[in-house]
Structures are given as structure tokens and as C-alpha cells.
Amino acid sequence: MSDSPIEFFGEPEAGSSRPFSLATRAGGLVFVSGQSAPHDPARGVIRGETPAQQVREALAYITRILEEAGSGLDRVVQVTMLITDPADYAACNAEYVKHFPGGLPARHTARFGVPTEARVAFSCIALASAEAEGNRK
Numbered sequence: 134m135s136d137s138p139i140e141f142f143g144e145p146e147a148g149s150s151r152p153f154s155l156a157t158r159a160g161g162l163v164f165v166s167g168q169s170a171p172h173d174p175a176r177g178v179i180r181g182e183t184p185a186q187q188v189r190e191a192l193a194y195i196t197r198i199l200e201e202a203g204s205g206l207d208r209v210v211q212v213t214m215l216i217t218d219p220a221d222y223a224a225c226n227a228e229y230v231k232h233f234p235g236g237l238p239a240r241h242t243a244r245f246g247v248p249t250e251a252r253v254a255f256s257c258i259a260l261a262s263a264e265a266e267g268n269r270k
Contacts, residue, residue, distance in 0.1 A: 142202045156202045163204040163259045167215060168194055169251030180251060184216075184224040187253045192232045195255055204259040209238045215245035215254040225253050 143155025156165045170180035170190030181187040196206045216225060222242070230237065238257070245254065 140202075143198065155198050158202050158204075158261050161261050163199060163202045163208075163261050165195055165198050165202075165255075165257045165259070167213070167245075167254045167256040168198065169249060169254040170194060172250070184221040184252050185228040187251065188225050188228040189232075191251075191253060191255055192229070195257060199257075199259055203262045203264065205262075206232060206259075207235055208260040208262070209233070209257045210260060211258040212238050212240040213256045214240060214242045215256075216242065217245060217252050219244065221252055 139157055139159040141154040141157055145151055145153065153166050155168070156163055158164075168191060170187045171178050171194055172180040181190050192206065199205050199208070214225065214229065216222060
């Protein structure tokens, strides 16, 4: 266990073109960096062709990151949804609400333009589980 008040998950390799961790945990919160649906055609991982498919795959990926950091989608308190095309907004929302049946976290939405084919990406802040915080002490 580290003495640092911040724990890092999915740290990049030296020289990575993505100079950020997938998530950090500090002060009882988990912060997940912006993530689109994974895409690696060589390994058969396709992010999806429709906005709904991309939302579903991106949130599944966010869920895995949250679980590794000691949280879950049901503990998310704030989400940022990034979209490339405002025309996808309604379709993204229709799928997004399905993933938060216990209540919708606070959210803001913005357009993004990074060098990717992704149509939607998410970042979020979630409560860490008591067990995860206890393991750190």
C-alpha cells in the first residue's frame, strides 16, 4: 500500500501518446479520465457503428475501470458526456439513461474534437467503496 493520498489506475507506459491514467482515487472519490468505447479491430474489438452502440460500449469500459478502482457505475455522482456531432445527442441520451436506473448523476455535455473516430466519450467522478478506501489505509 502506498502512503500517497492518491492512487493511480491504468498508468500509461513511458512515452505514451496518452499521458494520463485511466483513473485516480483520492479523498473517497474515483476520477475516471475521458474514455470512448475501446477500438482494436486487429483483436476484434469494435466500438460500434451507432451512437447507442458507442454509448453502451464506452459505459461498459468505464464500468470496468470503476470496478478496478473500487467503485461502480451505481456510485457515479457526476458525468461529462463528450460528443462529436450534436445530431447524435438524442440517440446518446436514449441509451445513456438505461445505464443509471437508480437515478441520473449530474452531467454536462460538450462537443469534442480529438483525433479519433469515436462519436461519444465519457469521464466521471464516483464515490469509492468503503472497502476500497479501507484497503488504502
